Ligand code: PRP
Ligand code: MN
């Protein structure tokens with residue numbers, strides 16, 4: 600990891616800012632889902648860090664499940680073709696579902712997931728995303744719990760990868776163009 604700083608142009612969202620924001624969102628979620636059975640669905644692999652940290656800001660009991668989908672592969676652009684690599688283990692009947700994502704870029708992944716979940720019998724379905732790129736939207740996603748709107752740059756870290764690398768950075772940073780040029 601010694602070469603990581605050379606691959607970044609700037610830090611966009613710091614570990615501390617992420618932590619503060621997730622704490623705020625957790626307070627809202629606790630209030631909104633009071634007395635309700637809450638299932639967090641993390642979207643592998645990017646959402647691993649958000650899921651782990653957000654869930655630990657909650658003081659109530661929740662269930663967790665994971666969906667593995669991918670639309671980017673090793674490219675920096677979304678193909679728009681979403682593939683299921685791992686489906687949920689949970690029957691959504693009776694659950695209030697909160698989908699947890701690292702980023703809404705074109706919106707195609709979540710648009711597809713929301714359609715896919717719509718017929719599975721959940722009590723409700725909402726979205727929590729740490730990041731969103733408004734300028735990149737191809738479809739509008741109704742995201743009830745949003746961390747930060749960010750510029751249309753290729754970002755990495757805190758779960759976000761470029762060709763599976765950089766997910767372990769603690770901050771969200773902009774990838775230097777020389778890395779993917
Ligand atoms: C990334 C990111 C989101 C999605 C957002 O996942 O984690 O899930 O793309 O892009 P979109 O709004 O344009 O659809 P990716 O497909 O790279 O898989 P990964 O989570 O395993 O990195
Ligand atoms: Mn993802």
Ligand code: MG
Nearest residue numbers: 645671759760
């Ligand atoms: Mg990715």
